[in-house]
Amino acid sequence: MTAKQFFKSTAFKCIAVLLSIVLICGILLTICNSLFYVSAEERTARAVAKVFPGEEVTFEEDSVNTRYADTNNYTVEQAFTMTGTREGQYLLSIIGKNGYNSGTVTCWILVDAVSGTAADPGSFNGISKVVITGNEKQSFINNIGDSDIQAVIDRQDEDGFSAYSSSGITTGATFSLGAITNAMNGAKTYTESVYCGLVNPYEEWIASANITSATTYTVEDGVVTYNIVTAANSPAASFTIEIVVGTDKTITSYTILVDGTQNWSSDAIYDSFVGKDAAFFAGVIGENGEIRDNSNFGSNGISTGATFSNYLCLSAALFATANYDTAVAEGGNA
Amino acid sequence: MNKYKKITLDGIIFNNPTFMLVLGTCPTLGLISNALSALEMGLTVIVVLTLSNMIISALRNLIPNEVRIPCYIVVIATLVTLIRMVLDKFLPDVYEALGNLLALIVVNCIILGRAEAFANKHTVAESAVDGVATGIGFTMALTVMGIICEFLGKGSLFGLQIMDFSIGLFSTPAGAFIIFGLSICAFTAIIDNFQRAKRVKANKLARENLLGADEAGNQTVEEVKA
Numbered sequence: 147m148t149a150k151q152f153f154k155s156t157a158f159k160c161i162a163v164l165l166s167i168v169l170i171c172g173i174l175l176t177i178c179n180s181l182f183y184v185s186a187e188e189r190t191a192r193a194v195a196k197v198f199p200g201e202e203v204t205f206e207e208d209s210v211n212t213r214y215a216d217t218n219n220y221t222v223e224q225a226f227t228m229t230g231t232r233e234g235q236y237l238l239s240i241i242g243k244n245g246y247n248s249g250t251v252t253c254w255i256l257v258d259a260v261s262g263t264a265a266d267p268g269s270f271n272g273i274s275k276v277v278i279t280g281n282e283k284q285s286f287i288n289n290i291g292d293s294d295i296q297a298v299i300d301r302q303d304e305d306g307f308s309a310y311s312s313s314g315i316t317t318g319a320t321f322s323l324g325a326i327t328n329a330m331n332g333a334k335t336y337t338e339s340v341y342c343g344l345v346n347p348y349e350e351w352i353a354s355a356n357i358t359s360a361t362t363y364t365v366e367d368g369v370v371t372y373n374i375v376t377a378a379n380s381p382a383a384s385f386t387i388e389i390v391v392g393t394d395k396t397i398t399s400y401t402i403l404v405d406g407t408q409n410w411s412s413d414a415i416y417d418s419f420v421g422k423d424a425a426f427f428a429g430v431i432g433e434n435g436e437i438r439d440n441s442n443f444g445s446n447g448i449s450t451g452a453t454f455s456n457y458l459c460l461s462a463a464l465f466a467t468a469n470y471d472t473a474v475a476e477g478g479n480a
Numbered sequence: 481m482n483k484y485k486k487i488t489l490d491g492i493i494f495n496n497p498t499f500m501l502v503l504g505t506c507p508t509l510g511l512i513s514n515a516l517s518a519l520e521m522g523l524t525v526i527v528v529l530t531l532s533n534m535i536i537s538a539l540r541n542l543i544p545n546e547v548r549i550p551c552y553i554v555v556i557a558t559l560v561t562l563i564r565m566v567l568d569k570f571l572p573d574v575y576e577a578l579g580n581l582l583a584l585i586v587v588n589c590i591i592l593g594r595a596e597a598f599a600n601k602h603t604v605a606e607s608a609v610d611g612v613a614t615g616i617g618f619t620m621a622l623t624v625m626g627i628i629c630e631f632l633g634k635g636s637l638f639g640l641q642i643m644d645f646s647i648g649l650f651s652t653p654a655g656a657f658i659i660f661g662l663s664i665c666a667f668t669a670i671i672d673n674f675q676r677a678k679r680v681k682a683n684k685l686a687r688e689n690l691l692g693a694d695e696a697g698n699q700t701v702e703e704v705k706a
Contacts, residue, residue, distance in 0.1 A: 156544060156546065159544050160544045160546050160547040163542060163543055163544060163547060163551065164547050164550055164551060164554075167539075167543075167551050167554050167555065168554055171554055171555070171557075171558035174558060174562070175558060175561055175562070178562055178565050178566075179565065181565075182565040182566060182568065182569040183569075184568055184569055184572075192572055285648070285651060285652040286648045286651070288633070288634050288646075288648075288651055289646075289648065318648060
């Protein structure tokens, strides 16, 4: 085929037409992209405006502290310090995890807090507003009304927020509300740690992700007695558990003082923790608490149908046994 | 019948893309749990479908047959991207409500289907009418099913709460699928009945005309005999 024949052929016409259309479309899109570009600042302002409808607010965006931003229960995506008329408030965009079908709920959470440092700590004063902006797999999330979220906000105690304690909030979307509660507890933990300077004394200890600063322990003759207060793991609420670890680094006594499962837990199950060491508990849930699987629980003979509560109880047991040496070295704090 | 009227009726009713051709099922199932989102998606599809039909019709004599599908895809993808940019800039709530399904309009079979089946064989004006009519048919179908699903699934209409009772299933794609199937049944039954009635009426008219012609013919023969 000669060059002349090629330029007259259908093949050349196809290439020319297709390239022309692509070129024209590309130029058009380039022009429109510059005309309709939405900057990151504009997107942030839009998102924040949804939290404060009809109100002009000012704020400063903070960089997210990665150390406290991501846990098994929540991820902090963005953080803002409100200024002007809303000074003393912090706005966090948080993904609450462990919702229905292992999905997530994304929320904006407005927190009231007094800022501080480790030397001069501030205080967390509560949550003013929760705005749900998105979710994954939460088919029944529309069952959750503003009054349900307000009920969770109102039920704050020193261990955090709880949607599911002795008088549960009935929505028909228990796990979605659980994910929202996880986000709210995440907002509390993050604000306390980053803005208020209320650092958890156990954060350097092994497997401390679900252990709150309210936890205490005593050491006597090499025997460590913990009074562990766990975080909530919605739908399970916070547990308070007394665990005694003997000199052989195994549990000699395990007593649930405050049960976060509406009395679903079985003493027989937790009695089986006696005599077990850190290696056993780490084998079930892992030191980072990354495994939460009924089948895994079941294979260790501790399946109860209350997985979220089991997870907290196992976390407490792992914390107590894995940190025996540290506790003995520190000498107690109660 | 006026050809524009026929194109319009075909697009909205007799070749309704959702109920009769069962095209564009992905956004249908994804969005009909919310009537407002369904309406917004329908309006977006009207714009994209009309513009794509017009452009493809205008270029139909330039585009070689061998590369027509890639050309259509490029044109449709460009239009959808433009619409996304405009919505993101000026109607961010709509942009967020439609989410990823907005980008999926590119592969919506209604748009490519009308380009291939209609726009590349008809004039720009006819293609524009077809785009609007088919888009309206799609929008109506989505909105009607959205109203039913939202009412049953959330007890609300276009976001306005009107009753406390709701059946959660109808807020899910599974519930949407049930409503979709029942809607197809109902729409097909109505159209069938309408067309049957039309056929009966036409047959009756033809029979009467035939009998009238016979009588007229007999009279002529008798007259001849007389």
